[in-house]
Amino acid sequence: MSTKEILEKQHLEKEDIKHLLSTTGREMEMLLHKALEVKLNRLDNYVHLRGLIEFSNICRKSCLYCGVRSKNSKVERYTLTEEEVIECARLAHQLGYGSVAIQSGERNDPAFVEQITRLVRRIKEIDHGSLGITLSLGEQSDETYRQWFEAGAHRYLLRIEASNEELYYKIHPHDEQHDFHRRLACIDSLLNIGYQTGTGVMVGLPFQTLDNLADDLLFFRHKDVAMVGMGPYIPHPDTPLYQYADQIPSVKERMELTLKMIAILRLMMPEINMVAATANQTIDPLGREKAIAAGANVIMPNLTPNQYREDYLIYPDKACVSDKPEECYTCLDIRMKAIGHQILYNAWGDSVAFTKKKK
Numbered sequence: 001m002s003t004k005e006i007l008e009k010q011h012l013e014k015e016d017i018k019h020l021l022s023t024t025g026r027e028m029e030m031l032l033h034k035a036l037e038v039k040l041n042r043l044d045n046y047v048h049l050r051g052l053i054e055f056s057n058i059c060r061k062s063c064l065y066c067g068v069r070s071k072n073s074k075v076e077r078y079t080l081t082e083e084e085v086i087e088c089a090r091l092a093h094q095l096g097y098g099s100v101a102i103q104s105g106e107r108n109d110p111a112f113v114e115q116i117t118r119l120v121r122r123i124k125e126i127d128h129g130s131l132g133i134t135l136s137l138g139e140q141s142d143e144t145y146r147q148w149f150e151a152g153a154h155r156y157l158l159r160i161e162a163s164n165e166e167l168y169y170k171i172h173p174h175d176e177q178h179d180f181h182r183r184l185a186c187i188d189s190l191l192n193i194g195y196q197t198g199t200g201v202m203v204g205l206p207f208q209t210l211d212n213l214a215d216d217l218l219f220f221r222h223k224d225v226a227m228v229g230m231g232p233y234i235p236h237p238d239t240p241l242y243q244y245a246d247q248i249p250s251v252k253e254r255m256e257l258t259l260k261m262i263a264i265l266r267l268m269m270p271e272i273n274m275v276a277a278t279a280n281q282t283i284d285p286l287g288r289e290k291a292i293a294a295g296a297n298v299i300m301p302n303l304t305p306n307q308y309r310e311d312y313l314i315y316p317d318k319a320c321v322s323d324k325p326e327e328c329y330t331c332l333d334i335r336m337k338a339i340g341h342q343i344l345y346n347a348w349g350d351s352v353a354f355t356k357k358k359k
């Protein structure tokens with residue numbers, strides 16, 4: 001079947017996905033064009049913002065790709081004060097971002113759980129609950145997820161990173177702390193509780209095949225998630241996975257592969273939210289714009305106080321690390337207009353797919 005014929009299909013099978021992932025040149029452009037067309041038809045040209053607050057880089061885990069893994073002694077550890085978090089949330093509200101996302105290394109101790117509960121409640125008090133809240137705080141018990149949901153968080157992002165078990169254990173230690181099946185159970189738990197659940201993967205990992213990537217997309221559809229974040233893998237020199245950095249696709253190939261993943265998923269799940277990850281912009285100055293033009297519709301501008309940002313580098317040379325939130329605000333607005341999109345201010349920007357399913 002030709003690329004053109006596949007792009008007309010209503011339901012993509014694994015072989016179709018693999019075909020589309022292998023496209024180059026004009027055929028790849030056809031795919032990206034089709035994804036943009038689908039997005040504009042179903043979701044209009046709106047881009048939603050989530051003001052990102054990197055709450056703490058203290059983590060109990062040691063994922064093999066991550067710059068803030070607990071075994072990296074070069075990182076200076078920090079945790080924002082509650083007042084700093086609330087200040088970030090107030091700034092998000094003032095700038096009209098509509099939503100915040102609290103991200104942190106993984107901790108499960110009662111003090112952490114209670115602190116997050118308090119923070120969610122306090123953010124909810126800002127202008128009578130006008131800010132949407134996404135959490136990205138790793139694997140937690142069902143009880144903890146429920147507690148945070150009841151406090152007012154309504155979206156949760158837990159990337160599977162690799163939906164293939166074998167690949168998962170090539171990028172995570174194979175031990176009790178990094179259990180593939182527990183991660184799957186956590187995603188199920190979030191879906192059951194009623195969160196708008198997001199997941200995602202890295203693209204261009206060592207050992208990753210097109211077959212793995214096609215399975216990742218099928219996994220998202222099978223789980224019927226409300227949002228997905230996918231970005232190119234960027235090797236961090238202070239991590240064990242860095243030893244394989246010479247075995248991964250080139251920067252250009254990883255960027256193109258990421259764009260194709262976004263575009264194919266937009267065809268498969270036309271109304272979910274999809275993040276244009278900062279990692280795209282790190283490897284390509286126009287990476288975020290390209291991701292939006294390929295079907296993504298969410299951007300997460302960083303609100304973390306600047307003095308902490310250098311210590312939250314899951315991958316190196318992260319884009320916009322030195323930008324002040326106010327600069328980011330203007331820059332993003334101009335960048336989105338330049339590609340015919342508009343930021344929807346003062347709105348939660350919920351996943352349309354999720355909202356329809358709930359009705």
Ligand code: SF4
Nearest residue numbers: 059061063066069105
């Ligand atoms: S990826 Fe997340 S859970 Fe893994 S080491 Fe990094 S911060 Fe911790």
